[in-house]
Amino acid sequence: MASSSMHQLSFARHPLLPRTCRLQPRPRFSSVRFPSFSVRASSAVAVELDTGTQKDPTLDGEIFSCPICYEPLIRRGPSGLNLEAVYRSGFKCKKCNKSYSSKNNFLDLTLTAGLRDYVEVKPARTELFRSPVVSFLYERGWRQNFNQSGFPGQDEEFKMAQEYFKPAEGGLLVDVSCGSGLFSRKFAKSGTYSGVIPLDYSENMLRQCYDFIKQDDAVLKANLALVRADVSRLPFSSCSVDAVHAGAALHCWPSPSNAIAEITRVLRSGGVFVGTTFLRYTPSTPWIILPFRQRTAQNYSYLTAEEIEDLCTSCGLTNYTRKIQQSFIMFSAQKP
Numbered sequence: 001m002a003s004s005s006m007h008q009l010s011f012a013r014h015p016l017l018p019r020t021c022r023l024q025p026r027p028r029f030s031s032v033r034f035p036s037f038s039v040r041a042s043s044a045v046a047v048e049l050d051t052g053t054q055k056d057p058t059l060d061g062e063i064f065s066c067p068i069c070y071e072p073l074i075r076r077g078p079s080g081l082n083l084e085a086v087y088r089s090g091f092k093c094k095k096c097n098k099s100y101s102s103k104n105n106f107l108d109l110t111l112t113a114g115l116r117d118y119v120e121v122k123p124a125r126t127e128l129f130r131s132p133v134v135s136f137l138y139e140r141g142w143r144q145n146f147n148q149s150g151f152p153g154q155d156e157e158f159k160m161a162q163e164y165f166k167p168a169e170g171g172l173l174v175d176v177s178c179g180s181g182l183f184s185r186k187f188a189k190s191g192t193y194s195g196v197i198p199l200d201y202s203e204n205m206l207r208q209c210y211d212f213i214k215q216d217d218a219v220l221k222a223n224l225a226l227v228r229a230d231v232s233r234l235p236f237s238s239c240s241v242d243a244v245h246a247g248a249a250l251h252c253w254p255s256p257s258n259a260i261a262e263i264t265r266v267l268r269s270g271g272v273f274v275g276t277t278f279l280r281y282t283p284s285t286p287w288i289i290l291p292f293r294q295r296t297a298q299n300y301s302y303l304t305a306e307e308i309e310d311l312c313t314s315c316g317l318t319n320y321t322r323k324i325q326q327s328f329i330m331f332s333a334q335k336p
């Protein structure tokens, strides 16, 4: 059984084969813990380093890919999808000859990781959350305020998301724009997924995320790694992720269309995307003022329910469904 799933993995990841999600879905990890999965990753590194030849590229098994070329990264260090192993590992893209490493317990897989002179400034809606003060306050009152706009609250939102994620149970979940990790911790603790990757662009949110994780042994020991990345450039191979969650995030992204295209790319066939955001209109907004509602208000990018559906379906996602309460929308869509 184990060898047959290994064979499947090898076959699915051969670089000379077309990377069609439909024909070669990524094997599920429900019964395969990441340590054994990643032992193969480290053997690949060993083969690579010892012989200088790429004996069996399919052995790499690394879930992180280069944000420049999307080739799986080569890991040097302890195996496993856990905070310690990833923190103590170095990652390298053989193609781009670029190295990536962890800083303060998160692995920096942004395009700008390690740059000395160039500094990228994103739109205000992204930059705001990089602030240490906002990151500190986020789970200490800021997020709770969303309830006034119709957000049902963390526990209820988690339950709703888990329902949508049923087809992805046992797989790898990426919590894109995780903030301080309020949902990542719940996903990790639920035991529903083989691995959870809290991912955010904000270094300070990821530090908060780590501080909260440290306080909960069950989460600390979970198959989990903190990653810094831009939602428009996700560091995963195409068709390699089972579930993507993006709570209260779409209105903060510099380009929702780039982000949803990128989420679609990384999802495997049958993989599920669940997001929440604030809508530009509430169901009770009088029709007479609809044309005057700005898409960009208070620096955020608020879409309508129809625009969100349009974006998802134009990227090829199907089974679109949504729940709306005042300005809150939770939507879900699936990769065919």
Ligand SMILES: C[S@@+](CC[C@H](N)C(=O)[O-])C[C@H]1O[C@@H](n2cnc3c(N)ncnc32)[C@H](O)[C@@H]1O
Pocket: 125, 126, 129, 130, 143, 176, 177, 178, 179, 180, 181, 182, 183, 199, 200, 201, 202, 205, 229, 230, 231, 232, 246, 247, 248, 249, 252, 253, 254
């Ligand atoms: C309002 S918070 C949502 C946090 C959490 N998911 C929740 O449900 O409360 C929005 C998050 O989006 C992140 N973000 C903004 N722009 C991003 C980008 N380009 N790539 C990844 N994350 C981004 C911010 O850093 C922030 O943590």
